[in-house]
Amino acid sequence: MESLDTLLAAHRAYLLGWDVGTSADPELLTYRSEVPHATLNGVVRVSGRTPKDALAEARDRLDGVPRVWWAGPDSDAGTADGLLSLDAVHLADLPIMTMKIDRPAAVPTPAGLHISETTDLDEFVPAYGRVSGIPPAGMRTAIDRERTFAGDGTVVRLAGRLDDGRIAGTAVAWLSHDLLTLYFVGTQPEFRRRGIGTAMTVAAIDLARERGVRVAALTSSPPGEPVYRRIGFRTVGTFRLMSF
Template identity: 70%
Template sequence: MVALDLLLAAHRAYLLGWDVGRSASPDLVTYRSDLPHAPLNGVLRVTGHAVPDALAEARHRLDGVPRIWWVGPDSDAETAEALLTLGAVQVAQMPIMAALIDQVATTPVPAGLHLAEATDLPEFVAAYARVSGIAPDSVPAVVDREQAFAADGTVIRLAGRLDDGRIVGTATAWLSHGLLTLYFVGTQPEHRRRGIGSALTRAALDLARHRGVRTVALTASAAGEPLYHGLGFRTVASFRLLSF
């Protein structure tokens, strides 16, 4: 299994790909997309900073946008507790999960589902926006940021379609730091519990394996954690997500 520090570095690299370039410091890593969606603006790591000073600086850098603070193993100990005492609010705890690709269970592709790389970016973004809580009127701005995405790695966007062409599931495969990290894995609500998310995950794993990648990582929601445990992923750490 790849070391935890590489998993965290790959995660930082992906979210920094959304950054509009207003901040860069290794001890207080922030990213700002300017999109009205909290997970696309935030703090990724703080080290060697007094938390009150870090909070003031983060609020300055991210003023005017919804944002979250990812408090994980790459931040100083007690960061979350210090932020809570200063008025931050914990909104979620997300497990960091990983697996060796060759040890992840195989899953069948549901009948009538076709998996392929997405070529229509607005259609793809509209599909994951609906699942991720991105407002419909924000989709054009998200498309613009996706088109401008720039980071040390490769993004491959996978779509699951029905016979009529409708996208019913999405997955973004991020290849960086020698591993695969998954984002925007989601199924349209009316098509859930059919194995679409598992099939998209498997397709992303196969794509990465063909490129010589051996390890996959992701951050799971509470609903997704049992699914990934069932596929063979294990929890290696967690993020506490705080609004501030």
């Protein structure tokens, strides 16, 4: 299994791919997409800076956009507690999960669902944006940022369509650092509880395995953790997600 450091490096590479050029400061890694959605703007790591100084600098760089702070195992010890003492707000503890993908997953695709790669961002981004909470006013910016995405890796966008062509599920497969990392796995609200999210996850895993990748990783919401455990993922770390 890949080290936690490698998983975190792949995660940083994806988030920094959204950045429009805020800073390359290795002690305080920030990314700013201009999309009005908190997880697409934020701090991904701090090292060698006091929480007070880091918080002031991050607020300056990310002024005017919703943002989050990923306080994870790659940040200085005590970062989260230090930020909370300075009025940052705890949002959630997000499990970092991983699994080996050296064999096909025995999960059937729901009847009537057809999963394939898509390059139609005008259709795909609004589909995942609706699930993840990107407001309609920010959708054009999100589409533009996807078009100019420049991370250190390869993005594969998967759409799960019904027989009538509607997108019911999405997944973004990020191939970087010899890993698959999953983002924007989601199901449209009217099609939930049919196994579509699980099918999207498995499709991304199968795609990565066929390309020679043998480890998958993701950051789950707390409610999603049991779902991913049933597929075979295991928790190896935690992000403390905060607003500031």
